[in-house]
Amino acid sequence: xxxxxxxxxxCDGCVRAVERIIKAQDPQANVTIDLGSGRVxxxxxxxxxxxxxxxxxxxxxxxxx
Numbered sequence: 001x002x003x004x005x006x007x008x009x010x011c012d013g014c015v016r017a018v019e020r021i022i023k024a025q026d027p028q029a030n031v032t033i034d035l036g037s038g039r040v041x042x043x044x045x046x047x048x049x050x051x052x053x054x055x056x057x058x059x060x061x062x063x064x065x
Contacts, residue, residue, distance in 0.1 A: 002048045004040040007061035009033075014060070021054050022046070039065065 006018055012035070019031045022042050029044035040062075042051070048064045055062040 002042045002044055002046070002051060003065040004042075004048070004051060004055070004062050005065050006033075006038045006040050006055060009035055009038060009060060011035075017058060018055060018060065021058055022051055025050055025054060 009015060009018060015033045015035050018033060018040060022029050022031050022040075022044065025046040026042075026044040029042050029046065031044075032041045033039070044051070052062045052064065
């Protein structure tokens, strides 16, 4: 389980974008995102650093929680 804090998500479209980014790294990932808190939990085999890098490349802020 990977837990990230993501900033810059302002709408459901942002939530879907972050989910797509994670699933691009691991198509089997099970992703839960709380827009209000910016908390992202993903049951994934992808490395947390790779997820942070991909999310930041899309224009969001991200760090491992």
